[in-house]
Amino acid sequence: MTAAQLSVTFFLQMAAIVAACRAVGWVAQRFLGQPQVVGEMIAGVLLGPSVLGALFPDFTAALFPADSRKVLFVGAQFGVGLYMFIVGLTFDRREFASSARSAAVVAVGGMVVPFVAAAALAPALLEIPGLFMPVVGPAQAIQFLGAAIAITAFPMLARIIHERGIAGTRLGVISLSAGAIGDVGAWIVIAFVLASLGDGALVAIKALGGGGLFALFMIVAAPRLLRRLDAIARPGENDDLILAVVLVLFTLCAWAMDAAGIHAVFGGFLLGVAMPRGAVADMAQARLEPFTVVFLLPMFFTYSGLNTDLRLMHSTQLIGVAMLIVAVSVLAKGGACYLTARLCGEDHRTALGIGALMNARGLMELIVINIGLQRGVIGPALFSMLVLMAVVTTLLASPLYQLSARHRVDQPLPG
Numbered sequence: 001m002t003a004a005q006l007s008v009t010f011f012l013q014m015a016a017i018v019a020a021c022r023a024v025g026w027v028a029q030r031f032l033g034q035p036q037v038v039g040e041m042i043a044g045v046l047l048g049p050s051v052l053g054a055l056f057p058d059f060t061a062a063l064f065p066a067d068s069r070k071v072l073f074v075g076a077q078f079g080v081g082l083y084m085f086i087v088g089l090t091f092d093r094r095e096f097a098s099s100a101r102s103a104a105v106v107a108v109g110g111m112v113v114p115f116v117a118a119a120a121l122a123p124a125l126l127e128i129p130g131l132f133m134p135v136v137g138p139a140q141a142i143q144f145l146g147a148a149i150a151i152t153a154f155p156m157l158a159r160i161i162h163e164r165g166i167a168g169t170r171l172g173v174i175s176l177s178a179g180a181i182g183d184v185g186a187w188i189v190i191a192f193v194l195a196s197l198g199d200g201a202l203v204a205i206k207a208l209g210g211g212g213l214f215a216l217f218m219i220v221a222a223p224r225l226l227r228r229l230d231a232i233a234r235p236g237e238n239d240d241l242i243l244a245v246v247l248v249l250f251t252l253c254a255w256a257m258d259a260a261g262i263h264a265v266f267g268g269f270l271l272g273v274a275m276p277r278g279a280v281a282d283m284a285q286a287r288l289e290p291f292t293v294v295f296l297l298p299m300f301f302t303y304s305g306l307n308t309d310l311r312l313m314h315s316t317q318l319i320g321v322a323m324l325i326v327a328v329s330v331l332a333k334g335g336a337c338y339l340t341a342r343l344c345g346e347d348h349r350t351a352l353g354i355g356a357l358m359n360a361r362g363l364m365e366l367i368v369i370n371i372g373l374q375r376g377v378i379g380p381a382l383f384s385m386l387v388l389m390a391v392v393t394t395l396l397a398s399p400l401y402q403l404s405a406r407h408r409v410d411q412p413l414p415g
Contacts, residue, residue: 001067009068013302014295016063020047021298034398035163037156040298041362041391044305050384054311064306076303079296080363081254081268086289087158088272089281090167091176099170102344103177109340110182110333110358111150117332118146121325128321131382143193144377147186148369148386149329152179153362153394154265160357160397171350175357178337183364184215184266190368191261193377211260215270218253222274230278239283246275246284263367304366307373310388312381322385326392333393334359334400349404356400365390 001009021040028039046052053060064072122141125131132141157179166172191207233242250271257267275281313319338355346354369386372378378386 001065006068006071009063009065010071013063013068013072014299017043017047017298017302018295021301022294032395033402034395035160037160037297037362038394038398040301041156041366041394043298044301044303045308045310045387045391046305047302048305048308050305050308050310053309069303069306072299072303072306075296076300077264079292079298080300080367081264082250082288082292083268083297084154084265085250085268085272086285086292087154088269089275089285090158090162091269091273099174099177102341102346103174104181105344106174106178106337106340106354106358107181107185109336109343110152110178111185113336114149114329114332115142115146117328118142118149121145121328125321125382128317130379131321131385132378133376136377140193140377143189144372147189147193148365148372149332150182151186151361151364151368152182152333152358153360153390153397154179154183154269154364156362156364156394157357157360157397160360160401164398164401170346171353171357174341174346175354178354178358180269182358184262186364186368187262187266190371206259207261211257211262211266214256214260215266218270218274222271223276226274227276229280230276233279233283235279235283239287242280243284243287246280265364265367300363300366304370304387307370307380308384308387309380310384312384313388318381318385322388325385326389329361329389330359330393330396352404353401356397356404359400360394360397361390362394 021043024043024046025036025039028034028042029036032039047060047064049060119142122145123138125145126136126138126141136144154176158176161167161172161176164172167176188207188211229242229245232238250268253267253271254264255267257270258264275284313322334355336355337358338351341351341354342348365386369378369383369390373380373383
């Protein structure tokens with residue numbers, strides 16, 4: 001396709017994507033009691049070969065030609081990274097410090113048990129042709145599947161917590177903090193998998209060394225440097241200049257974490273966390289959030305949906321495998337986070353709420369398995385199974401949280 005053809009196609013695609021995501025999101029909120037973001041994830045699957053492509057294959061091929069998907073991919077990465085920057089702006093570092101021990105314990109439990117489950121499940125999946133690619137060995141399969149089961153829908157978790165109004169509560173902060181810690185661990189494992197498949201030890205070294213050093217810089221030094229933005233900001237006078245500086249910093253941070261082999265989303269998140277709370281943060285959030293949430297983020301859900309074909313689960317065996325993956329994922333992740341929260345002294349209902357929220361996979365799961373598909377770790381059938389797992393576990397998060405919320409008052413953190 002020529003550049004002009006890509007441009008024409010892109011505008012039509014975005015009209016369909018935004019309309020579908022808002023419509024399905026409204027249905028999810030109105031009739032299913034789910035957050036808007038869950039409906040948008042489902043809309044992405046509906047626009048792909050599983051539904052629209054199956055019913056109207058010629059129309060889908062014309063609307064989403066293969067050449068145009070590279071444009072959608074770039075827009076999707078930009079959107080999800082910018083959304084994580086906004087999430088970081090709402091993340092309270094003092095609240096994290098007050099719950100760091102419990103969050104770390106929950107995160108570790110939510111990593112260890114899924115990897116044990118993956119060790120039991122992966123050998124059987126390797127025996128089924130087409131799920132893992134031929135170059136993948138048992139250790140690599142266990143690592144990738146473990147990371148896929150252990151991952152938490154960090155951006156989606158943040159949005160659910162925000163929509164439920166529990167951002168400043170102990171439950172909300174522990175869940176969000178544990179999700180951040182666990183997801184970083186999962187990304188490091190993914191980096192090792194890619195390194196073992198021929199990318200070389202440099203991939204793992206960059207992820208651990210480069211990513212770690214950059215994160216340390218953003219946590220320790222960046223907040224002091226960024227305070228200068230607030231010092232020169234004059235609300236209403238130089239907002240455009242300050243916003244341009246913020247966007248340049250965002251793209252550099254996203255590039256740094258992407259280049260390190262972690263992911264751009266963590267660069268955006270770290271910048272948001274490091275930004276001083278004040279005029280600059282408020283202005284950036286007010287200007288960027290509506291466009292990011294309504295226009296950019298749905299591109300990612302649709303891009304993932306275009307790679308998802310549930311029709312690949314065409315046999316009783318494959319359907320059984322998909323159901324087993326869903327069941328094991330729920331028990332391993334949600335159960336582990338519930339038990340570790342109880343060990344940290346949380347009451348039954350609070351621990352159940354943490355387990356329910358941490359069990360959602362959503363956005364981060366889609367990122368991980370997209371990488372696995374692109375890099376030849378998993379095949380299309382396993383990709384579709386893991387998308388199904390991501391949708392089901394994310395759908396379960398809100399009703400399970402609501403169940404845990406009965407007769408419970410979410411307490412704000414002290415101070």
